[in-house]
Amino acid sequence: MVFFFATAGIMFQDITTLLLDPKAFKDTIDLFVERYKGKNISVVAGIEARGFIFGPPIALAIGAKFVPLRKPKKLPGKVISQEYILEYGRDCLEMHVGAVEPGERALVVDDLIATGGTLCAAMDLLERVGAEVVECACVIELPELKGRERLNGKPLYVLVEYVEI
Numbered sequence: 001m002v003f004f005f006a007t008a009g010i011m012f013q014d015i016t017t018l019l020l021d022p023k024a025f026k027d028t029i030d031l032f033v034e035r036y037k038g039k040n041i042s043v044v045a046g047i048e049a050r051g052f053i054f055g056p057p058i059a060l061a062i063g064a065k066f067v068p069l070r071k072p073k074k075l076p077g078k079v080i081s082q083e084y085i086l087e088y089g090r091d092c093l094e095m096h097v098g099a100v101e102p103g104e105r106a107l108v109v110d111d112l113i114a115t116g117g118t119l120c121a122a123m124d125l126l127e128r129v130g131a132e133v134v135e136c137a138c139v140i141e142l143p144e145l146k147g148r149e150r151l152n153g154k155p156l157y158v159l160v161e162y163v164e165i
């Protein structure tokens, strides 16, 4: 399911091979939908770029809106921003002001958690506007990078834990 290639000394875990197999892709989405349907989640926040692959089908299936958390200067409207550090540098996520209302229950979706910096930034954006983050969901976790420990106790659900052997 996972294909690897190196970029600047990092073994990159790539999910595009999963997308080539419609049954595996559908099974992946269905596992998330089973877990989150009926949980009163009104927002699925997907992280650019690969959270945009998994987030929208989950949102549609559970009857939630989809809110894209984008890299800087991509969203056309007024945004709030959150910078973060990841395995190979710094980055920033932005969210449209008004896309999420105070009190909404949100699920954060991405393809992978490594150091956890990206998910922390996503949760910060949602919590800054008064949303409750119910859980973070990823296809892959790299447990050796201990990202889960950075999530301040927020639940994280993953389908695959990848450990290098």
Ligand SMILES: O=P(O)(O)OC[C@H]1O[C@H](OP(=O)(O)OP(=O)(O)O)[C@H](O)[C@@H]1O
Residues within 6 Å of the ligand: 047, 048, 049, 050, 085, 086, 087, 091, 110, 111, 112, 113, 114, 115, 116, 117, 118, 119, 147
């Ligand atoms: O847990 P972390 O250490 O924060 O890393 C995880 C993030 O890294 C990857 O995206 P990347 O930042 O490479 O950006 P891209 O989706 O634009 O390729 C991945 O898709 C996650 O979003």
Ligand SMILES: Nc1ncnc2[nH]cnc12
Residues within 6 Å of the ligand: 010, 011, 012, 013, 014, 086, 087, 088, 112, 114, 115, 142
């Ligand atoms: N090793 C890795 N593979 C894929 N995405 C990542 N983001 C941070 N580290 C990564």
